[in-house]
Amino acid sequence: MRRVTLPPRPDWVEQVERLGFAFHTIDGETYWDESVAFAFTLEEIERDIEGPTDAIEQLCFAFIEKALDSEEILTRLAIPAEHWGYVRDSWQRGERNLYGRLDLAYDGRGPAKLLEYNADTPTALFESSVVQWDWLEQAMARGAIPRGSDQFNSLHERLIAAFKDLREPSPYRLHLTCVQGSPEDKGTVDYLADCAVQAGLDARFTYIEELGLLSDGRFCDGANQPIETLFKLYPWEWMFRESYGKALAGSGCQFIEPPWKAILSNKGLLACLWEMEPGHPNLLPAFFEGDPRCATLSPRHVRKPLYSREGANVTLMERGRVLDSDDGPYGAEGHVLQDAATNLFSAEGKYAVLGSWLVASQACGLCVREDASPITKNTSRFLPHYIEP
């Protein structure tokens, strides 16, 4: 794993915008940064990222089985009791999932370590799937990187295939939704709608604020069309607690991601996995705050709210002193403490975190984000990667 400085394409803005990539710059700050790329060997990708990602997913499945039978675990994960049956049913019905992203600490030496699992509402998808793919082709064509380079990235074709298989019979009608006012979320959903259309689906967008409830209990879009299948870039923990939460179980709607993802998209997962497999090479020691075993953690550890997005409210502690933190609105449901990773890639005063993508529970892509702080936030820069020939 090497951090390689490269000249950006002189017309990189035009090149990425031609793909429809609208949020390459966020709030005036560069987000897409092709002045640097990460180079991996094929062995690093397959042995250290792809393999462990698939292994962690299998561990997560084993954990779901265990959690669904345990009121204690569901309580610790702060899943409201009135939705336990709904979550359980979605798992027992075998409702399929579309995608997720494991965030990993990895510096090319030793096993990657799981920092968290964005199982429910991951973004950075379009830039991973399309923009860095196109960058690779052009970088090889202009000789910036060796011809014959490759990339860990079959996201696009996997997403199209996964949409076809999510529901039977296929093609089916798919609604997609996200909140108003977030270009990044809208860009992600627009891309997924594009994949869905290529999978032959009848894809329709509606903002989540427009969703309605029909008198027969089904959800409907802004034009009162009943919703049969809904991709929602909106967290389960919020949906459970909002006023339509009571209508979920009777709506007959198949959600993507399915309700059982609520068990994984929760930092409590980190403590639960460590409890199941203490010493697993790809896990960091982690416990729920208040657990006496927190005393066994390293002096340098991270405090994370159970529900948190984009690094919000994450605190890096060293011997009781706060080294770095990100403000945010999360944390009411409790926290986990996790050892700080000692294998975060750092160079030039920056820290890189790997995002390892799963589509339909198969590892199939990689993204790298870099930040001046060890907590990856929504302001981190996205850097392309390639596999050296």
Next chain:
Amino acid sequence: MKRSTQIGLGAAGVLLVATVWSMTSDSQEENLVYNSLSDCRAAGQLTAQQCETAFSEATATRLKDAPKFQSQSACETQYGANGCGSASIGGAQYFIPALAGFMLARGLAGGPAQPLMPPTAAACPPGSTLPECQQARAASSSSGSSGSSGGSSGYFGSRSRAYSTTTGSTVKAAFAGGSRAGSVSTTSAASRGGFGSTARSFSSHSSS
């Protein structure tokens, strides 16, 4: 190779998928709506023969069942300017609401096609700013042509248009972006806006 072999991007200005937006589901609760016989043919969901049958069923039902008025102005008070036409029924001259479209069950098992007429003044008062009323008024003032060109909707945009039935009830059809075929769900939303409040209160990211 560890990467996709090709990326066909619809999005991005290169997105030509809007034309693929066919209605592929087969929900019995849904009805298809067309504003004209030519829209029905152009939408390609039914055969030309099916379109003609549906259109003639709707035309006949309108003459038989539509409200009848003695004067043009009495009719237009109910159905808006340019919303009425004259008809000779049983040798007498009447004014009846115009045929603004027709609706039929998607599954073709739902009986004959129903005529759709301009929305009543109760549903769409003069000057109403509801989008479905503006569509309806714009269409009827262009004197009954297909009215399918309106809408500055984007790729995902949908237009809605209000109609009335012979029994006086209001139906609202949704037209997916650029589509000549609308659809109506037989139930309407009993409530709206039950999701999204956490995002508003947090003003934070809902994704990661």
